[in-house]
Amino acid sequence: MTEGAADGRDRPLLLSVNQEGGRLNALDWPDTVQLPGNAALGLAGSAELAELAGAAIGRQLRAVGLCWNLAPVCDLDTxxxxxxxxxxxxxxxxxxxxxLAAAFVRGMQSARVAATAKHFPGLGGVAADPHHRTPVVERLAPGCLLPFEAVIGAGVASVMVGSHVVRELDSRPAFASARVIGLLTCPCRLSTDRWAAWPRPRSQRWPPVSTWSCWTRRSPAAATACARLRTTCGAALP
Structure with a gap:
């Protein structure tokens, strides 16, 4: 499948996967090394170990033809x-x-696998599970943007925008909010956390958003974003 995706002539597919380490591993095959998750790296507090973990996961993904990982989680455990x-x-x-997140990104992208910082602008302090409902918070948790700033500085290839609502910024979920996305100043591709049918009347639902529509709106940073992903994962992008 990965070979067929890469062989596309006009629009080759860029396949992504959730391989964070710890409890969330899409590749859970018997011969795949399962690494401890971020919390274990946090307890160790070693940037060197975090970079090695990112590199190890990246090499395993690259070995099976995957070049885009939806990791690391940059939320705070508040x-x-x-x-x-x-x-x-x-x-x-x-x-x-x-x-630690920046070190993880450096390690993964050294293996030519694009990393993804998620879930911008941070799920710290959010009590509801965003996989089942739309969490709503009044304001951003203190310091929640710092990990994203760090990974952007480390050259992270993409940022995943969350599906939660931060009322001090917008009444819409983060991925549909120009104000939230406007907080990003990096030339990164943006992906979204999920596509759910929000419990609103049809007349009040905002237009459907495609996977790439939220990233930089074809701004001058778009060419840089594509170049960064090409450099990172060696894939031809539309």
Missing amino acids: VPSTSAVSCRAFCADPVVAGR
């Missing part, structure tokens, strides 16, 4: 925190989380 985050986060300290 209280209250949804069980959808918990051990998937590095820790509650934004400075430490940013340092």
Whole structure:
């Protein structure tokens, strides 16, 4: 499948996968090395170990033809925190989380696998599980943007925008909010957390969003974003 995707002439597919380590591993085959998750790396507090973990996951993905990983989680494990985050986060300290996430990104992308920082602008302090409902918070948790700033500085190839609502910024979910996305200043591709049928009257539902529609709106940064992904994963992109 990965060979067929790469062989596309006009629009080759860029396949992504969730391989975070810890409890979320799409590749759980017997011969695949399963690494501890972010919480374990957070307890160790070693950027060197985080970079090695990212590189190991990246090499395994690249070996089976995958070149885009939806990791690392850059959310903070703050209280209250949804069980959808918990051990998937590095820790509650934004400075430490940013340092480890940036190291993880460097390791993964050294294996020519594009990394993804998620779930912007951060799920820290969100109590509801975004896989089952749309979480709503009044404001951003303190320091929640620092890990994203760190991974952007490390050259992360893409950013996943969350499906939660931050009322101080917008009444729409983050992935559908120009104000939230406007907080990003990096030339990254953006992907979205999920496509759910929100419990609103049809007349109040915003237009459907395609996978790539939220990224930079064909701004001057778009060419840089494509170049970064090509450099990282060696894939031809539309």
